Amino acid sequence: MRYHTAEMVRLMEVFKPLSLEDRIRKISHLISKEGRMEGKDKDFCCLSCKAVQELVAIEFGWRNGWKLARTPFSVIRLVPFALSADDLFLSDSQLLDNSQFGIDHQYCYRKKNGAPVAIASHNYGLKKEEFRYSEIVESHGLRVQFPELYPSWYYPGQTTLVVYTRA
Numbered sequence: 001m002r003y004h005t006a007e008m009v010r011l012m013e014v015f016k017p018l019s020l021e022d023r024i025r026k027i028s029h030l031i032s033k034e035g036r037m038e039g040k041d042k043d044f045c046c047l048s049c050k051a052v053q054e055l056v057a058i059e060f061g062w063r064n065g066w067k068l069a070r071t072p073f074s075v076i077r078l079v080p081f082a083l084s085a086d087d088l089f090l091s092d093s094q095l096l097d098n099s100q101f102g103i104d105h106q107y108c109y110r111k112k113n114g115a116p117v118a119i120a121s122h123n124y125g126l127k128k129e130e131f132r133y134s135e136i137v138e139s140h141g142l143r144v145q146f147p148e149l150y151p152s153w154y155y156p157g158q159t160t161l162v163v164y165t166r167a
Contacts (some may be wrong), residue, residue: 004054005048008050008054011052012051012055013052014061015048015051015052015103016021016055023153024056024153026052026055027052027153030045030049030052031070033045034046034049044132049146052153053153053154054068057107061109064109064118064152066109066111066117067110068108069108073116073119074105075140076140076166077116078116078117078142079140079141079166095147099138101142102126102131102132102133102137103104103123103162103164104121104123105123105159106120106122107119107120108120115166118163119164120162120163121162121163121164122152122154122155122160123156123159123160123162124159126159126162128160128161131146133150138167142167144164145162145163145165146162147163148158
């Protein structure tokens with residue numbers, strides 16, 4: 001579940017004026033520093049990185065007319081008419097493993113009415129032409145996109161942004 005401590009909210013305010021490009025650079029810088037730190041300095045660096053990532057994730061949703069979900073959900077929630085009445089009482093982890101669809105480091109999005117609308121996945125070392133989950137994605141009535149104008153914010157330069165929506 002996503003929650004914002006007072007310190008996280010304060011850090012988000014500090015980084016809010018930065019442009020998207022500057023936020024992405026800041027994430028890369030913080031990740032590179034984090035590995036060389038220990039203790040409270042490392043914790044603060046990690047929290048700063050998460051604050052910037054959260055801002056970028058929120059902006060990505062806003063640009064698409066979506067809201068960042070407070071809790072993650074299973075990809076099956078995006079599949080039209082996939083759930084039976086009995087399935088509605090199962091937890092998302094009991095429904096389907098998102099890794100079967102190639103989803104890693106996910107950020108989930110909802111429409112303004114609260115309905116699940118998209119999952120943004122950040123996959124290591126993935127190139128669009130190497131995506132091997134197209135068949136299972138399409139067979140479940142989903143569409144996958146590789147936004148060229150919006151970078152991965154999980155680990156810039158190391159992860160690729162892949163967005164799953166209904167077809």
